[in-house]
Amino acid sequence: MGFALPAGIGASIACGGPVVVLAGDGGIQCNIQEIQTVVRNKLPLKIVIFDNGSLGMVFHFQKSYFDGRCPGTFLGYDAPDFEALGRAYGIESFVLEKESLAEEALHRLWKEPCKPFLLVVKVSRHTGVAPKMAFGKGLDQMDPQRNYSGGKE
Numbered sequence: 404m405g406f407a408l409p410a411g412i413g414a415s416i417a418c419g420g421p422v423v424v425l426a427g428d429g430g431i432q433c434n435i436q437e438i439q440t441v442v443r444n445k446l447p448l449k450i451v452i453f454d455n456g457s458l459g460m461v462f463h464f465q466k467s468y469f470d471g472r473c474p475g476t477f478l479g480y481d482a483p484d485f486e487a488l489g490r491a492y493g494i495e496s497f498v499l500e501k502e503s504l505a506e507e508a509l510h511r512l513w514k515e516p517c518k519p520f521l522l523v524v525k526v527s528r529h530t531g532v533a534p535k536m537a538f539g540k541g542l543d544q545m546d547p548q549r550n551y552s553g554g555k556e
Contacts, residue, residue: 404427404429404430404433404460405430405431405433405434406430407424407425407426407430407431408424408426408431408434408435408437408438408450409434409437410424411423411424411448411450412437412440412441412444412446412448415446415447415448416444416446420447421447421448421449421516421517422446422447422448422449423448423449423451424448424449424450424451425451425453426450426451426452426453427452427453427454427455427458427460428452428453428454428455428456428457428482428485429457429458429460429461429480429482431450431452431485432482432483435483435488438450438488438489438492438494438521439492441492441494441519442492442493442494442519445518445519446519447516447517447518447519448519448520449512449513449519449520449522450489450494450519450520450521450522451512451522451524452485452521452522452523452524453524453526454482454485454523454524454525454526455525455526455527455528455530456480456482456528457480457528458480460535462528468538485498485521485523486498486521486523488521489521494519494520494521495511495515495518495519495520495521496520496521496522496523497511497512497520497521497522497523498522498523498525499522499523499524499525500525508522508524
């Protein structure tokens with residue numbers, strides 16, 4: 404949580420080209436101030452924020468391990484208007500709320516490949532992430548189980 408934006412900045416500097424950053428609304432808030440680094444250095448980051456209005460991974464962990472007690476993950480959780488925040492930093496931004504606008508959103512995202520862009524994708528609070536690491540388990544014991552052969556067929 405909070406790794407995507409700084410990793411994207413580093414990758415963009417290293418490769419010198421556009422990099423896509425995929426982050427949740429909670430994770431991006433860990434270091435959202437680094438959007439200023441993107442602007443100052445004119446980095447061609449394409450920042451995609453999946454906004455489910457919650458700390459989704461923590462919420463699903465709480466549902467699985469704490470009998471659904473979910474303090475601070477969506478009850479008591481707030482996030483800024485990411486589109487307005489992008490514009491405040493001088494980055495063109497767009498909110499994708501309807502699947503029918505996906506093509507337009509992608510067109511806007513890549514219209515100017517060498518400029519940063521912030522795309523906010525609204526998703527349901529109850530959208531799960533799977534598979535995921537189960538507490539205390541290895542990659543071969545993900546939750547839910549998946550076919551993992553470790554490269555052996």
